[in-house]
Amino acid sequence: MDLINVFDYEALARERIDISSWVYYACGADDEVTLRANRSAFERIKLRPRVLVDVSQIDLTTTVLGMSLPMPIFIAPTALQGLAHPKGECEMARGAALAGTLLVVSTSASRSLEEVAAAAGGPLWFQLYITTRPTAQRLVERAEAAGYQGLVLTVDTPRWGNKERAARYPLSRSIRKANFENESEGDLPDPSCTWEIIPWLRSLTRLPLILKGILTGEDAQRACEHGVDAIIVSNHGGRQLDSVPATIEVLPEIVEAVAGRCEVYLDGGIRRGTDILKALALGARAVLVGRPPLWGLAVNGAQGVADVLAMLRDELEQAMALAGCPHLTSIDRSLVRLPHVP
Numbered sequence: 490m491d492l493i494n495v496f497d498y499e500a501l502a503r504e505r506i507d508i509s510s511w512v513y514y515a516c517g518a519d520d521e522v523t524l525r526a527n528r529s530a531f532e533r534i535k536l537r538p539r540v541l542v543d544v545s546q547i548d549l550t551t552t553v554l555g556m557s558l559p560m561p562i563f564i565a566p567t568a569l570q571g572l573a574h575p576k577g578e579c580e581m582a583r584g585a586a587l588a589g590t591l592l593v594v595s596t597s598a599s600r601s602l603e604e605v606a607a608a609a610g611g612p613l614w615f616q617l618y619i620t621t622r623p624t625a626q627r628l629v630e631r632a633e634a635a636g637y638q639g640l641v642l643t644v645d646t647p648r649w650g651n652k653e654r655a656a657r658y659p660l661s662r663s664i665r666k667a668n669f670e671n672e673s674e675g676d677l678p679d680p681s682c683t684w685e686i687i688p689w690l691r692s693l694t695r696l697p698l699i700l701k702g703i704l705t706g707e708d709a710q711r712a713c714e715h716g717v718d719a720i721i722v723s724n725h726g727g728r729q730l731d732s733v734p735a736t737i738e739v740l741p742e743i744v745e746a747v748a749g750r751c752e753v754y755l756d757g758g759i760r761r762g763t764d765i766l767k768a769l770a771l772g773a774r775a776v777l778v779g780r781p782p783l784w785g786l787a788v789n790g791a792q793g794v795a796d797v798l799a800m801l802r803d804e805l806e807q808a809m810a811l812a813g814c815p816h817l818t819s820i821d822r823s824l825v826r827l828p829h830v831p
């Protein structure tokens with residue numbers, strides 16, 4: 490089969506990995522309302538292209554927190570990549586490097602954060618779950634020592650979401666979370682964690698701090714007051730609280746609340762270049778993709794990851810040309826028409 494878009498990778502990945510791993514990657518929480526909304530919301534937003542603009546050169550280069558990237562697309566943290574490829578996160582890191590982009594490595598990785606850093610040829614951020622303070626402190630110190638350049642604190646998981654579909658297909662016990670000496674250490678998030686975790690993390694590390702899982706203007710405001718370096722608008726790919734809106738729907742509210750005080754990125758349902766164009770038009774500086782690189786990894790290892798990212802980059806470039814946007818700075822709010830809310 491010719492692989493011409495990321496959905497082709499999805500279909501092939503499904504054939505290549507076992508059913509329990511597939512369901513674990515694909516599922517959302519409860520009735521998967523939010524999982525579906527992440528896609529359908531993009532489809533409802535329409536583009537307003539401008540014509541007779543010189544688009545003979547399209548420039549996709551950007552920066553995130555001062556780091557140069559060849560495109561405004563990077564890889565979201567996803568747990569247990571060993572289910573998609575024997576080398577797991579190490580192979581994903583090689584794929585990110587081939588694509589020249591940033592990889593966010595999960596606390597719940599199936600390879601240790603040091604192994605991933607040793608395999609990586611490009612920049613890494615470390616995604617942190619707070620289980621206990623001593624465990625978190627140790628992870629932050631290890632990530633900093635291993636050369637990670639940013640700390641992504643995921644804040645939408647006071648408990649794990651209720652992934653019903655996955656509960657019917659238990660994962661094989663052979664894959665484990667490699668950052669912990671004993672498995673139970675990494676298992677339960679600390680439900681008592683509050684905003685005072687941020688000054689505590691700041692006291693531990695000089696790494697830039699990015700909050701992942703913000704869905705309201707109120708919390709975006711609060712994050713800015715706590716001096717975070719960036720926000721990732723995310724609903725965890727529909728895997729935490731079901732019935733929250735699609736991320737693209739809440740992006741405008743968050744961009745407005747932030748008012749330029751920190752960078753804003755978005756993830757959730759990005760599958761097309763036009764999705765990325767819409768997110769940038771509504772104020773995201775960059776987007777992250779979670780499942781698509783897992784599909785690439787399952788189908789063809791590092792090269793598959795790089796191919797999936799190249800598809801998204803090429804589609805974004807095409808969409809920018811057809812919309813009359815030669816630079817990322819030419820993309821603004823006037824490029825989109827939001828759905829009419831009755």
Ligand SMILES: Cc1cc2nc3c(=O)[nH]c(=O)nc-3n(C[C@H](O)[C@H](O)[C@H](O)COP(=O)(O)O)c2cc1C
Pocket residue numbers: 513514515527565566567568595596597616643701723724725726727728756757758759777778779780781
């Ligand atoms: C299989 C899977 C595992 C995930 N594991 C983590 C994780 O360990 N930490 C985290 O912050 N987010 C995790 N996420 C959420 C992703 O970082 C991201 O928010 C989401 O996948 C984006 O949506 P998309 O898959 O539609 O691109 C996971 C998502 C999936 C699909």
